[in-house]
Amino acid sequence: MSDAPRRRTTFLGLLPLPERNAVADALRTETIGGLVLLAAAVVALIWANTPWSGVYEQIRDVRFGVPALGLDLSVGHWTADGLLAVFFLVAGVELKRELVVGELRTPATAALPVIAAICGMAVPAALYAATVTVGGGTLDGWAVPMATDIAFALAVLAVLSTHLPAALRAFLLTLAVVDDLGAILIIAIFFTSDLNVWALGGAVAGLGVFYALQRYRVRGWWWYVPLGIVIWALMYNGGVHATVAGVAMGLILRTTRDKGEEASPAERTSHLLRPVSAGVAVPLFALFAAGVSVSGAALDAVFTEPEPLGVVLGLVVGKTVGIFAGTYLAARFTRARLNPDLEWADVFSLAVLAGIGFTVALLIGELAFTDPADAEHIKAAVLVGSLTASGLAALLVRRRNAIYRRLYEEETRDDDADGIPDIYQQTGSGHGSAETDS
Template sequence: MCAAPRERSVFLGLLPWPERVQVARALRTETVGGLVLLAAAMVALAWANTPWSGAYEHVRDFRFGISTLGLELSVGHWTADGLLTIFFLVAGIELKRELVVGELRPPAAAALPVVAAVCGMAVPAALYLATTTLGSGSAEGWAVPMATDVAFALAVLAVLSTHLPSALRAFLLTLAVVDDLGAILVIAVFFTADLNPAALGGALAGLVVFYLLQRYRVRGWWWYVPLGVTIWALMYNGGVHATVAGVAMGLILRTTRDAGEEASPAERAEHLLRPVSAGVTVPLFALFAAGVSVSAAALGEVFTRPEPLGVVLGLVVGKTVGIFAGAYLAARFTKARLNPDLAWADVLALAVLAGIGFTVALLIGEIAFPDPVDAEHVKAAVLLGSLIAAAVAALLIKRRNGIYRRLWEAETRDEDADGVPDVYHQQTSPGRGSAAGES
């Protein structure tokens, strides 16, 4: 008797209810934070292009801290090396959750978004290198157009007042999580200063202690906060970008719940830190990183110098081609079928939206180009590339918003008012295999 053919998985189908709740909670915070981020970036641009730009530079470059510990930094560096560690800590927690209990746990389900994200990092970097090679420019900024800023992208969606289905939003969030990991690996491996083995050894020892505290279920913030700050300081003095410490601690935090436990340590930490990351950390970084002088001459430099041109092409063209091609090829080879209620045009719109590479792109730009003049050109390219990507994505998404509205209404309808959408009561199986709107 012939075995029944294996049912093909559905790409961008209806999320399982627990995953839907988790994603909705994360996206809600990131959307609000994205709007604050957008406001902070606009304030920075306006401030840096007024007669009071000198005051902006004075505040950004003001130094404070403990010099004897090697921690006397400018305000700009405190936001980039210090506050952004919280952002990467949350990213590490999100990645750990996805790998252990989320959408990336089954290898087959993880393959498609991971391949799409990796291609979305590789193609922009290759396009940047091709542009700078042909233009005899510097290859140092190859990693700048690699990352996606999910908060900024969600802010664009909020401004557009779209009804993007939860599966598309979750796919965007997964892309950004994998992007963040790729970015931090690039920073750790390729953008390190002179290494201090003693300090790095101390940071590693601190991470081991952090792991043991988690392993033996030790509770209490008074253990973890001082230890986390110590690990961060040692990592910074060790010559590795201090944000690596945030990702490392996020990956160590336990994501599974013990018997009788209402929330895991990772869930508690994420619940406390995500609003801080989205509403304070990232906007403050944007305030002191996005303040670039915008003039006709400066914008002309973006398109005439190979480095900023490579950044714009990488974000606008490279991200789109990489993510779309990666998703399409992965779907073909894994035999995943696209949700019949959606089209590949929706994946294309999401790929364009992922070209908004604001926060991490600005961070890598500052690290890759220590010269202030070069850094200003690259920052302008990041802002311009992100703006172009946002505008094109807005056109593509608004064109399909009628379809998105119908799908959104179908997957949120709750006629029996039990708090769970009716579509989940209609499912024949709890897996991700059901497409939106299918019974």
């Protein structure tokens, strides 16, 4: 009796049309937001290195809020604790979508990006730990080089005018989504202080109400916006970083559509908040977090002090090695076959690009280093590491751009103008997620 045919997944093959459309919609907004993010970071750097740097610091440190509710925060803290909660809410929605209908919905499709993302977090942390151990530094910043900034990475691709195939962009997006989950878990577990059990219990109760409203199909922003603000405030006062509230609410939102429903609550929320997150929340955070004094002493510290050096090596080397090695080994272990139109060099390029760790790396750096001088050196290291990864990725991606352009044109050609790319209408086009090996 012959063995039953074995199914092999095609890694970075043509995406199913609904998944391709969802990824395209998400990345379109993130790309525009990434360009705004780049502009905000440049403004912050220039402003912080002019004679008006004192004005920058004064604005960043202005405090306002409701002291009676424990919410008397500086502008910098409002952007980190408040606006980034919107960013993580959108990240939570994207993670939920990936788990329900995307690449993470089945073990077969989830294995590669999840293993790659985990290795892409573990290796930078280990490399940072090794660097500071040899240099006699502190382990406080081990989590700084672990995250990928999808908006910054997409902005780099947009500036380069590249034509990455949808599968490569989707893989990068999935990596970033899993990275965001890892980052929020690290923030929740390792960067909590002075827990207030009552406030934290209130936040959990609020999330329970949020879930019940979703469970019983209650609609109307007037229910969710005030409740979300209360949950966020209670989470902040509970001693857990307030961005955790954002990702928790994003994970609770219903992703599947009911009969007759044009869009699920998660889809509607993402549609409304993604532009706010990408175009307002993240750039404003960057504006008040990336203002680093670029002096000879600061740059010297990046390469001579063990903590900043560990961050740079973690982002540029650790991310690349972790993601590429994790992906390659996972593909061999799961018997996934690489799309014949692509090469492992393309995966390596994405791994280098994932070394851009701007937004979340800056956030974790602020949480890990409370001394202003140390925090400035870590911020400088994040900038140097992200810019180095951007430059290297640009060289690698541009080298293959002619091939990417051809694949992109094949994917998007619609000669009959029916709104569906022709490649999805070709009989035996092989765009499914699995193939049979005899």
